[in-house]
Amino acid sequence: MPGAANFSNQVAEQAVHWLMEVQDGPLDPRRQQALQQWLADHGEHQRAWEHIQRVNQRLRGLSSPLAHAALNAPRSHGRRQAFKLLLLLGTGSALGWGFREHNPLTPLLADYRTSVGQRRQVQLADGSQLQLNTDSAVDVRFDAGQRRVRLLEGQVLLTATADSRPLLLTTAQGKARMQQARIDVRQWRDHTQLAVLDGQVELRPGDWGGAPLLLPKNQQVRFNRQGWETPQPVEAGNSAWTEGMLVAAHMRLEDFLDELGRYRRGQLHCDPRVANLLISGSYPLDDSERILDLLEISLPIRVRRFTRYWLSIEARA
Secondary structure (H helix, E strand, O other): OHHHHOOOHHHHHHHHHHHHHHHOOOOOHHHHHHHHHHHHHOHHHHHHHHHHHHHHHHHHOOOOHHHHHHHHOOOOHHHHHHHHHHHHHOOOOHHHHHHHOOOOOHHHHOOEEOOOOOOEEEEOOOOOEEEEOOOOEEEEEEOOOOEEEEEEEEEEEEEEOOOOOOEEEEOOOEEEEEOOEEEEEEEOOOOEEEEEEEOOEEEEEOOOOOOOEEEOOOEEEEEOOOOEOOOEEOOOOOOHHHHOEEEEEEEEHHHHHHHHHOOOOOEEEEOOOOOOOEEEEEEEOOOHHHHHHHHHHHOOEEEEEEEOOEEEEEEOO
16 A cells, blocks of 8 residues: 555554554543644654554455454454454555465455455556556565565566666566666466566566576566566467456467456356367457357357356357
């Protein structure tokens, strides 16, 4: 969130302390006056207070057992500590950033996220642009010495503006360092794909001990923590998702359905008898039912709908 980098760890903890006091019951006049004085002392306090309230609301919307336990368990020292930790995970402060790195709740508490089928565009504090694809999550931390973006899951298009500070984009597999560039980054469970659409990027996998890979404009690469594959030219339609389109060029039907499945809830099963049919074209992501209708017209297949969320693509009789 924009305010996440605009207050210190100490102020974040103070805001958490005040929120927990407020939630323990109505403040007496003396404590209420103390809270108002704290808010008035510095703009940083007001920003932290507003941010921690947003985090609290987000936590209350989670279905996570950990969040439920921390929010609803009987009041105790353990409950307060769990609640405090969850709030700090969501602050975006340096402390929260460190806790969030390997925490399973991290995508749910991300600074920016999208649900299945949603796309979102965000302008960052330095003027850089961040576009999130379906089911994606990102943390952002900017301060006087650095610009850091962490892709937690999914896919983003990042347009980094020129700045005296380098911009570092991190995934589970490594780090991409740039000054002014435009990149499309998608994270899988075991690897990341990075495409440079403009500018130049310095790539260093997480466990790589040698020189980094310099990736120029119009090149893309797949990498894991140990190294990278041979860079290739950027594929046509690589970032068509930013325009709401899914582009296929002689793509196997099974692979196409895997891609389409990212943008809709439920299961798309592909009959092995039609899995290798090839498909080409441009398809609107916001209407997956229309895409399935077009496939049924253009290919020797039928779409069986067992429920709204369970579909099977089979050979036409």
